[in-house]
Amino acid sequence: MRNLWTKAGVFGSVSMAFGSMLWSQKNPDSDQASSPSGETDPSSSYELKLVQVLFRHGARTPLKSIPDVMEAQWVPTLLEPPAHTQINYEVTDLNGGPRPPAPVEDSYRKNILSGGSFSGQLTTVGMQQLYELGKRLRTRYLRSMYALLILAVPAKRKRNCAYIHNGLLKILASHRWAESSTLPDIAADLQSIQSALGIAAHQHIDFILIRDDMVARETHGLPCPSVLDTWRTKVEQRAVDMICHVYEPSKRENLQLCVGPLMHTMLANIEGKLQGTSSEPKRKLFLYSAHDTTLIPCLMALGIFDMKWPPYAADITVELHQHRQTNKPFVKVSYIDQDQLIPGCSGVYCPLDEFKQVLSSYSLSSDLYQSLCNSKEDSTKP
DSSP, rough: OEEEEEEEEEEOSSSSSSEEEEEEEHHHHHHGGSSSSGOTTTTTTTTEEEEEEEEEEEOOSSSSOOOOOOOOOOGGGGGGOOOOOOOOOOOTTSSSOOOOOOOOOHHHTBBBBTTTTBOOOOOOOHHHHHHHHHHHHHTOTTTTTTOOOOOOOOOOOOOTTTOTTTSHHHHHHHHHHHHTTSSHHHHHHHHHHHHHHHOOTSSSOHHHHHHHHHHHHHHHHHHOTTHHHHHHHHHHHHHHHHHHHHHHHTHHHHHHHHHOOOHHHHHHHHHHHHHHHSSSSOOOEEEOOOOOEEEEHHHHHTOOOOOOOTTTTOOEEEEEETTTTTOOOOEEEETTTEOOOOTTTTSEEEEHHHHHHHTTOOOOOOHHHHHHHHHHHHHOOO
């Protein structure tokens, strides 16, 4: 049986800390075992060289329950892992050292939901969703990839404005988050649904919180207030309106702070593969575990956000191809298994130079990112 070697850790320079898993396969008998399936298809004009997948976690318990509304019972049996998803693994930092602290997860564990589970926990349904995503990736790319393993382990805390929970980015966006619920159309709808649900006026509520609890209940077959049946479309719409106001994608710096380092890393992975400068030249697949609040600004930066909230286990896949006759590099992007035509690209198979130009407005090296961080921090000081 082929060995599947993994590294697990976190790329800590995005809007929310997310786990990354860099998979490679080693087979002493054949390098072909590590080849994505596209490389062995002689009928294709393109040779698949590298795959990078940014995927959202599977279904989970809600981050908060809707106040003054009968809570769902999030009992521990909803969290039991299916037998076929259990594998042995070890959690390390990016350098192979001890497991780093997980302050975000620790904060979730302080919020116990009705039924005994804590907020933000991956459920049995979520584990199965990721298993199905792993099966799709295995079918498409790797013959010996058993399942998709998700490890959301924040790296060692640094003074970094990208930590949206405690960092500068939260400070910069907090006023827009609060402001989003006061926009006339959103505020009017919020007041109406709050009254319809019988939520006291003093309770803090917004459409993103309502959506999170509502979708979590629906996904797990748990009861929702019947009032939400007629509000579902409006809740989805207003949650998206809120997040668009928070990120304000028309302002370049907002998206740079959210996903600039991630874009830079993905481009660096592509260049490393093409130039043969990667520290692990046989690596062909990068998996990055993310949140919806990472996927959304990525979709915005790519110009393909469809104004719909990314579902559980949604993925953005970036493929590097090389034309067999000209050797020119091309990038193909898909979202939830649907190929995307990136604005600014001349085709679905986007010439690398065009793809780099698309991302040039948002990609940030570590130095440029820290410089932008510092300038923004200075501007917030009294």
